[in-house]
Structures are given as structure tokens and as C-alpha cells.
Amino acid sequence: MIRSSVTISLVPEVRGGPFIFWDDLAEGCRKAAELGFDAVEVFPPGPQGVDAVLLRKLVADHKLSVAAMGTGAGWVKHRLSLTSTDAAVRGKARDFIQAMIDLAGSFGAPAIIGSMQGRYDGIDREAALEYLREALEHLGEHAKQYNVPLLYEPLNRYETNLITTLDAGVQYLKSLSTQNVKLLADLFHMNIEETNLAAALRGAAGFVGHLHFVDSNRRPAGLGHLDYTPIAHALKESGYNGFASAEAFPWPDPDAAALQTIRAFWMYFRSA
Template identity: 65%
Template sequence: MPLSAVTVSLVAEAKGGPFVFWDDLPAACAQAKRLGFDAIELFAPGPDAVSRETLGKLLSTHQLRLAAVGTGAGWVKHKLSLTSPDADVRKRAIDFIRSMVDFGGVHQAPAIIGSMQGRWGEGVSKEQAIDWLREGLNELGEHARGYGVPLIYEPLNRYETNLVNTVDAGVELMESLATNNVRLLADLFHMNIEEGDLAAALTRGGRWIGHLHFVDSNRRPAGCGHIDYAPIAKSLKDIHYAGYLSAEALPWPDSSAAAEQTISAYRRVVDMVESS
């Protein structure tokens, strides 16, 4: 059965972004526990934002898991990407992501590569950018293996990258890697833009789907847009998905209401999974 998670951002530069809770990690953990979430997904400015001991104690106290850690601060804070035309920037991007793999790995949580994948252009061909992306995923996927977790790669919509926009393109990339320790993040918001049929795309993603961002078409919490979750639930059952449905959603109309709406929608989807 899929598990539930809710996002927490500690990155000041990402204010206004699609994260349910902001800034106060202890309060977010307490509320996540009270509402019945299984885990939090943490978007931190770097690997030293929260000590291993502090985060471990918070998770233990509130009986939560760490579902995943985001690496997007490497882009929003430092403008690092795996496909930059500057070799030094690419190296620093690898180093930053590696440090975030370490940060999450000690808590058995994978790191997510989304915005840090970058894009092609400005003198860099798509083929070259994909080659650099592939090199980075191979190296970082093997590094994540040391913690017994995969690396998570996220296809983004066309307005955020021109590299990989669909689940099918993501699967093609996964199958071209030397490592077998990278999985796809299926984000329902991005998929709503790029996929003709969300459920069919999830089915085609199959075993490569390692994480899911549970959100609606307008990036508000699930149930506040026009996505039909019944066929999605059936696809999740068909592919035997047992990962997280993690709310990377806007705190609409506020964080508490967004979290409550999400956990309610999550329970409805799990009921659909079990009855489909």
C-alpha cells in the first residue's frame, strides 16, 4: 500500500513554491504526526541545515520517516546544474547532490534530482546535455547505493526543463544508464501538463516509478483541481506501487488546511487502490 508524506521547506529562496509546510521543522513534524502522515519530505538549503542527531530525534519523537530530500536548493541558491556548459559548475553540482545523498541516506531516504538537471541550449546540444545528465546520474546513483536507497530523478514540464518531460522519456533515460539504482519521480502536476493520460503513463512507467508527488492539476492539494484519481489508483495497484504519495503542493489556502486536505485525499486514493 502506498505511504503518505508531506513536504517541508527550509529554503528561504524558494518562498512561494509548492511546499505544504515552511521554516518550522519541529512544528511541521508535530502536525504531520497529528494528522496521521507516515513521513515528511524535506527541502533543505544544504546538508548542514539540520544535524543528523536533531533530525533523527524529531523523526523518532513523532514516529515519522524521512520519505526523501530535495536537492533543488543547489539550483535556487547556487545556480548549479548537471548540464551547465561550465565544467566547474557541473562538478560543484555533483558535489552538492552527493552531499544531499549523504544527508538523506543516513536516514534511509533518497535524494531527488529535479531542477538541478538543468537544460540544453546556450551552445550545449541536447545530446551533450543528456550525456552529462547520464554521467551524473550514473555516478550519484552508485553513491546512493552505499546507503541502500535509490537516487530519484524527476521529469519536469516543458516550462522548467527541455531535457526530459514525460514518463516515457524518463524510462528511456533510465534504460540507458549504466547503474540500475535510479528511479523516476512521477509528479502529477508536471504530468498533467505533459501526459495525455496520467494513469496510462504511470502504467508504462511501471517498475521505474520510485516516488510520486501527490498534487492536483493547479498545484494545489489533491482534490482541489480537476485530476481524476480513480484511474491513477488503479494504475498504482497494477504496478504494485508501495512508495510514497508525497504532497509537493502549494499551502493553499494555508499550510494546515493543505495538509488536512492532502491526508483526506490520500485516504480516499488508498481506499480506491484497495478496492480496484
């Protein structure tokens, strides 16, 4: 059963970015529960940037799960990248993500590697993918103790020059020793890079661990030009049973964006 999730950002530096709720964990969790979301996806400023005691109480009180936690603040705030040419920066990036895995893992949630993968610059692509491979091998195994995968997100060409399609992601994961890294399929990135979104999802069956449920223009699902019916069928038929998480602009405002998302979720994932 695919479950619904909505994002809460606690990082002021990404204001204007694709997060539905902002700044206030208590208010975000309250509104998520009120609208019937199953879970929240939290984007914290760092491993120490979340009041874990408070979050534990909020999710328990509201009967929510934590779907995932983003690690992008490591890039946004500290310019840390797993593919930096500077070994010290790569080391700090790895430590940051490892601590985020520990935090997310304590909630039974996976951490997401998106912008922290970086983009190669000054080295060749193979060398960058080798740096990334070392990190994913180590971090994927680290996540095992929490019974969660590590999520690796292919991004579109304007955000990374490493891996931009689900198929390239599947081939890359197959080349790893660890089996504990899964792909995050983000429909916004996929709309830019994939030939056919439903076919790409079918082709990646068994490798997709999380879904960013969002439209072609990063607005909430239903406010762009994606055709969700074949996408939802492909996910269901490929046995996907993770979250559909709204990583979308709070457009026209957070409350309306959350309502739009949960309505689209019900329309495509529950009634179809």
C-alpha cells in the same frame, strides 16, 4: 502499501513555492504526525542546512519516516546545474547532490534530482543528456550504500527541456549502466505533459520510485481537476509501494492543505 508524506521547506528563497509546511522542522513533524502522515519530505538549504540530530529525534519521537530530500536549493541558492556548459559548475552540482545523498541516506531516504538537472542552453540536447548521464551513473551508484535509489524527476516543458514524460524517462534510465536511479512521477508535471496519466504510470511500472501527490494546479490533491481514481488504480496495479508525497502549494494555508492532502490520500489510496 503506498504511504503518505508531506513536504517541509527550510529554504526561505523558495517562499511561494509548492511546500506544505515551512521553516520549522519541529512544528512540521508534529503536525504531520498529528494528521497521521507516515513521513515527511524535507527540502533543505543544503547538505549542512539541516540539524540532523534534531531531525533524527523528531522522526523517532513522532514515528515518522523521511520519505525523500530535495536538492533544488543547489539551483535556487547557488545556480548549480548538472548540465551547465561550465565544467566547474557541473562538478559543484555533482558534489552538492552527492552530499545531499549522504545526508538523506543517513535517514534511509533517497535524494531527488529535479531542478538541478537544469536545461540545455548553448549546447545541443544530446550533449546535455550526456552530462546528465555521467552524473546519474555516478550518483546512482553512490546512493547504493544506503540501500536507496536516486530519484530523477521529469519536469514539465516550462522547467526543463531535457526529459518531460515518464516514458522518455524510462527509456533514458534503460540506457544507463546503473540500475539504481528511479523516476519521480509528479502529477502536476504529468498533467501538462502526459496524454493519459494512468496509462503513463502503467507504462513506467517498476521504474517509479516516488510520487508527488498534487493536483493539476499545484494545489493539494482534490483542489484541481485531476481524476485520482484511475491514477491510484494504475499505481496499485503496477505494484508501486513508495510514498505519495504532498508537493503542493500551502493553499489556502498550510494546515488546511495538509488536512486536504491526508483526506485525499485516504480516499484514493486506502479506501478505494
